[in-house]
Amino acid sequence: MNSNITIYDVAREAAVSMATVSRVVNGNPNVKPSTRKKVQDAIEQLGYRPNAVARGLASKKTTTVGVIVPDISNIFFADLARGIEDVATMYKYNIILCNSDQNREKEIHLLNTLLGKQVDGIIFMGGRLHEDLVREFKTSPVPIVLAATLNQDYDLPAVNIDYESAAHDAVKSLIDRGHERIGFITGPLEQQINGEKKFAGYRRALEEANLPFNEQNVVLGNYTYDSGMKAMNQLLELGEDCPRAIFAGTDEMALGVIHALQDAGHRVPEDFEVIGHDNTRLATMIRPKLTTVVQPMYDIGAVSMRLLTKILNKEEIETNDVTLPHRIEQRDSTRP
Amino acid sequence: MNSNITIYDVAREAAVSMATVSRVVNGNPNVKPSTRKKVQDAIEQLGYRPNAVARGLASKKTTTVGVIVPDISNIFFADLARGIEDVATMYKYNIILCNSDQNREKEIHLLNTLLGKQVDGIIFMGGRLHEDLVREFKTSPVPIVLAATLNQDYDLPAVNIDYESAAHDAVKSLIDRGHERIGFITGPLEQQINGEKKFAGYRRALEEANLPFNEQNVVLGNYTYDSGMKAMNQLLELGEDCPRAIFAGTDEMALGVIHALQDAGHRVPEDFEVIGHDNTRLATMIRPKLTTVVQPMYDIGAVSMRLLTKILNKEEIETNDVTLPHRIEQRDSTRP
DNA sequence: CCTTCATTGTAAAACGTTTTCATTCGCTTT
DNA sequence: AAAGCGAATGAAAACGTTTTACAATGAAGG
Numbered sequence: 001m002n003s004n005i006t007i008y009d010v011a012r013e014a015a016v017s018m019a020t021v022s023r024v025v026n027g028n029p030n031v032k033p034s035t036r037k038k039v040q041d042a043i044e045q046l047g048y049r050p051n052a053v054a055r056g057l058a059s060k061k062t063t064t065v066g067v068i069v070p071d072i073s074n075i076f077f078a079d080l081a082r083g084i085e086d087v088a089t090m091y092k093y094n095i096i097l098c099n100s101d102q103n104r105e106k107e108i109h110l111l112n113t114l115l116g117k118q119v120d121g122i123i124f125m126g127g128r129l130h131e132d133l134v135r136e137f138k139t140s141p142v143p144i145v146l147a148a149t150l151n152q153d154y155d156l157p158a159v160n161i162d163y164e165s166a167a168h169d170a171v172k173s174l175i176d177r178g179h180e181r182i183g184f185i186t187g188p189l190e191q192q193i194n195g196e197k198k199f200a201g202y203r204r205a206l207e208e209a210n211l212p213f214n215e216q217n218v219v220l221g222n223y224t225y226d227s228g229m230k231a232m233n234q235l236l237e238l239g240e241d242c243p244r245a246i247f248a249g250t251d252e253m254a255l256g257v258i259h260a261l262q263d264a265g266h267r268v269p270e271d272f273e274v275i276g277h278d279n280t281r282l283a284t285m286i287r288p289k290l291t292t293v294v295q296p297m298y299d300i301g302a303v304s305m306r307l308l309t310k311i312l313n314k315e316e317i318e319t320n321d322v323t324l325p326h327r328i329e330q331r332d333s334t335r336p
Numbered sequence: 337m338n339s340n341i342t343i344y345d346v347a348r349e350a351a352v353s354m355a356t357v358s359r360v361v362n363g364n365p366n367v368k369p370s371t372r373k374k375v376q377d378a379i380e381q382l383g384y385r386p387n388a389v390a391r392g393l394a395s396k397k398t399t400t401v402g403v404i405v406p407d408i409s410n411i412f413f414a415d416l417a418r419g420i421e422d423v424a425t426m427y428k429y430n431i432i433l434c435n436s437d438q439n440r441e442k443e444i445h446l447l448n449t450l451l452g453k454q455v456d457g458i459i460f461m462g463g464r465l466h467e468d469l470v471r472e473f474k475t476s477p478v479p480i481v482l483a484a485t486l487n488q489d490y491d492l493p494a495v496n497i498d499y500e501s502a503a504h505d506a507v508k509s510l511i512d513r514g515h516e517r518i519g520f521i522t523g524p525l526e527q528q529i530n531g532e533k534k535f536a537g538y539r540r541a542l543e544e545a546n547l548p549f550n551e552q553n554v555v556l557g558n559y560t561y562d563s564g565m566k567a568m569n570q571l572l573e574l575g576e577d578c579p580r581a582i583f584a585g586t587d588e589m590a591l592g593v594i595h596a597l598q599d600a601g602h603r604v605p606e607d608f609e610v611i612g613h614d615n616t617r618l619a620t621m622i623r624p625k626l627t628t629v630v631q632p633m634y635d636i637g638a639v640s641m642r643l644l645t646k647i648l649n650k651e652e653i654e655t656n657d658v659t660l661p662h663r664i665e666q667r668d669s670t671r672p
Numbered sequence: 673c674c675t676t677c678a679t680t681g682t683a684a685a686a687c688g689t690t691t692t693c694a695t696t697c698g699c700t701t702t
Numbered sequence: 703a704a705a706g707c708g709a710a711t712g713a714a715a716a717c718g719t720t721t722t723a724c725a726a727t728g729a730a731g732g
Binding site for chain 2: 710711714718719
């Protein structure tokens with residue numbers, strides 16, 4: 001309809017130059033009110049809609065940022081993405097969303113695609129940061145911030161919670177309830193967040209209570225419900241030695257744990273206590289409701305995007321590496 | 337690093353014209369192999385990365401499509417989005433993702449933003465299509481396809497399942513089990529999908545079985561878990577008259593229903609049978625596992641995007657209005 | 673009434689591609 | 703050897719903005 005009408009048409013209609021039209025479109029104050037009015041009327045009349053691509057070329061700003069997540073259909077990243085999008089909207093940015101499936105080559109490819117599209121910045125989420133990816137990040141022509149993603153050297157802008165401490169708190173709360181054997185169902189240990197952080201927190205809590213670490217109590221999952229069930233069933237095979245308190249690395253796995261337990265005829269929290277991690281909406285959609293570590297995904301997304309805007313605007317920044325607070329939400333999968 | 341090097345630099349380095357560089361970058365066959373090689377080497381050497389914005393301006397194609405969803409943090413739309421993104425990637429498109437919150441003004445605003453960004457097409461999801469939005473859609477300079485979204489006149493490209501029939505089947509299966517009072521927990525009736533389709537299916541199933549329609553058996557929810565609980569509790573207040581079979585408009589509400597029932601000391605499926613709708617991943621994350629109508633969200637997304645690419649490529653199209661099959665996934669919230 | 677300095681407006685040069693059209697090149701064909 | 707022809711290349715004009723460098727206008731100061 002109006003997609004073929006240009007700034008030049010508006011200029012002609014309003015009998016001014018295109019620079020003037022550009023000024024009014026961009027809110028430049030150096031335009032006489034009467035002229036502004038004239039131009040606005042012309043815009044209205046013609047149904048003019050500025051071409052963002054041309055604008056991007058001329059100004060070298062696209063008001064678009066790239067977002068790379070492992071998988072948007074994962075409730076966890078979906079929440080994060082929503083946080084990002086909300087503050088992006090607030091600052092007039094749009095989001096190009098990409099799924100990486102945590103695949104290193106895809107990640108690099110997506111990064112290059114996004115840079116080719118001239119995004120003004122990028123927000124990245126991923127489990128493991130390969131060195132070559134980090135290298136690319138560091139030489140990127142636009143700022144990149146990590147959301148809920150650790151990098152070895154902590155020298156990239158990032159927003160996280162303190163995973164070590166969160167895991168520690170969760171496990172300690174279980175210990176404080178009198179448990180001596182604590183199961184830990186974790187995601188892949190290659191991922192720093194599991195292997196270095198949550199796991200360390202688990203061990204620290206044990207040590208502080210002078211409890212022995214027993215390898216058979218930690219079992220690997222892959223974040224999914226099914227893997228949580230499977231992991232719990234594996235623990236149950238320990239028989240007498242099976243831990244009666246479980247800390248699961250994600251809520252979804254925790255649900256699997258609880259159902260595996262219930263399917264085997266056990267009661268939660270009477271026979272077994274379980275704590276999850278993330279506080280996704282799932283946590284309240286199960287009976288018993290899940291006690292869980294709250295990782296504020298939405299906030300992490302929002303703060304990441306805000307941090308990115310700060311960098312883009314060259315605002316003063318206290319710290320590049322922000323740590324958001326966590327806490328444990330007490331529900332019914334642990335005893336009061 | 338390389339973001340300032342242009343096609344012109346490559347041309348100089350390879351001692352050819354920029355037109356030739358453009359040719360090799362775009363895979364134009366009319367380039368002598370030796371020249372092609374020379375250019376590719378220069379590209380490699382300089383780390384040249386084509387500027388998609390300039391490209392978009394010159395070619396009037398951005399290989400970007402806009403996606404408008406009510407709320408990406410909703411598992412339902414997240415799945416859909418993943419389907420869209422996957423086939424978009426397949427066809428070398430990127431996705432600009434926007435949340436509308438089903439807000440009419442936001443929807444219109446987003447549409448205009450996307451058109452301003454010169455997307456090649458748009459995929460839209462939303463509950464209710466206001467007339468002015470439909471008008472904008474019809475005059476849009478780029479194709480728009482509706483995903484899991486109805487429009488009154490069925491004259492826009494769209495991908496859906498047959499909601500009326502799906503609801504009918506669900507309710508009929510309940511009737512076939514001997515129920516005479518069937519509860520229907522629905523989303524807002526202004527939304528065509530509920531008010532016209534699912535509701536109609538519900539009534540048709542009743543009629544076909546010569547069962548009376550009773551208004552008190554249908555109660556409104558807003559798609560959320562909590563609203564499902566609340567709705568069920570409201571039904572329970574009917575006491576003796578409370579239906580013992582419930583059809584819930586979404587899985588999430590169905591979970592709420594089941595938990596409301598369990599919290600009140602009832603057993604599912606022994607005392608009450610429940611059928612959900614959508615078959616989100618939630619369906620298997622509850623005990624009893626949820627019997628539900630499967631609406632293939634991922635597929636709807638994927639097919640929508642595929643349809644869009646067909647339109648963009650001017651491929652032959654059988655029909656603009658595609659209906660995907662549905663079925664009922666039998667699980668444990670209904671008796672065998 | 674003439675300077676001088678803001679204030680507004682203009683013209684034109686970027687921005688980095690694609691694309692059109694013309695030209696040149698390297699071979700056959702005659 | 704000339705002509706012809708398709709393939710390969712190049713020159714330059716879009717594409718629709720922003721931005722820069724100026725010019726014109728008008729008001730204020732002397």
